[in-house]
Amino acid sequence: MKPETLNFFEKVYEVAKLIPEGRVTSYGAIARYLGAVRSARMVGYAMNGSVGKDVPAHRVVNRKGLLTGKHHFEGTNLMQQLLESEGIEVIDNQIQDFKKVFWDPSKEL
DNA sequence: CTCTTGACTGAGG
């Protein structure tokens, strides 16, 4: 595929798929890694097509560690269930010990 | 081409 094919969306998917299990990251972190700090919203927007792309969107939350995107999942607690399955403690849409499980691609990668 | 919307973030009170 040509470079142009690697759109913002595609890059987001690639990074998202690199998120280690039991870890989470923020839209801003991914955006910054892609060199688009001001496009954090686009990251989430891109996740709309994450379904069917093998992208663990449930590991991507906003900077507060809040599951803001859970409404885009099927159930109301599916996202939380997935995270807890990976050893991430989530209470009321809020990731516990967010700083500990936070994974910054621009630093870890 | 213009306007609206959005899974965000940072700054200010």
Next chain:
DNA sequence: GCCTCAGCCAAGA
């Protein structure tokens, strides 16, 4: 530390 306002960027109508 919480709430509110404004900015930025891309896609869809």
